[in-house]
Amino acid sequence: MTADLTRNQNLVMKTLSGAEGPLSAYTILDRLRDDGLRAPLQVYRALDKLLEMGLVHRLESLNAFVACAHPHCHEQELIAFAICDGCGKVEEFSDDVVKERLDGWATSHRFRAAKTTIEIRGDCGGCTDRS
Amino acid sequence: MTADLTRNQNLVMKTLSGAEGPLSAYTILDRLRDDGLRAPLQVYRALDKLLEMGLVHRLESLNAFVACAHPHCHEQELIAFAICDGCGKVEEFSDDVVKERLDGWATSHRFRAAKTTIEIRGDCGGCTDRS
């Protein structure tokens, strides 16, 4: 699975996979100090590749990164995220109807979509119960 | 319209309204140096209020801000943005079906949505033609 990754890519991937929720690049860096990583760029370069491969997602509203929840079917196209502001957990889902509607808007407006971000911030059931 | 805004809020609002596209907080600051603004916080505080009032939107994928395109019907709930990477222009639209689908997901997953971000990055028709 993490077969043809380089050393740094592997380190970053494992860190994200083992995390409870999204991590910032600098948090990843901190967790990899003992493995020899010293500069932000080492993490960002690994993240860039992992993003390209679809193994990792970037959460724009958090400036943070998560391991893809469906690592086998990368290239799902149009993934939405529900991000709990209480516990930080992230749910990943996709919806064909939403995709269809946004594609439709783009087509009718001659807009060539390259990447679409859908992020819902709020509170998950567990956190609503506790509050 | 910009009636009950404070001095700084008014300055920031006018800057965004007069801009071609989204502006970063620091760009806004630069454009308001002559009006006496000196620190980022002055801009961020004004932006916070304008965001609350629905007069301004934050584009998460750009870390930038735009004046609302429909300033009279604030509180549209669930606005989507198409952001052209070529010319920087932003189109604002909403889609009830998308809203319905995302609301449906949230309800069925006991997720209490507070704010939803939808941003499509790509190239607008004009920019596709030119390239």
Added chain:
DNA sequence: CAATTGATGTAATGTCATAACATATAATGC
């Protein structure tokens, strides 16, 4: 007119991300 509330000003700091340059390692073609 004291007390509260909200806006403002300023400095310092924190957080996220990339540019520029040097070096190393691996794969390819001759």
Added chain:
DNA sequence: GCATTATATGTTATGACATTACATCAATTG
């Protein structure tokens, strides 16, 4: 093999975005 190219790595410095902490000022209210 060996030069060539491409990719990965390491390091320093810097740029870009955002907030904390503290002081002051003005308007409102009881």
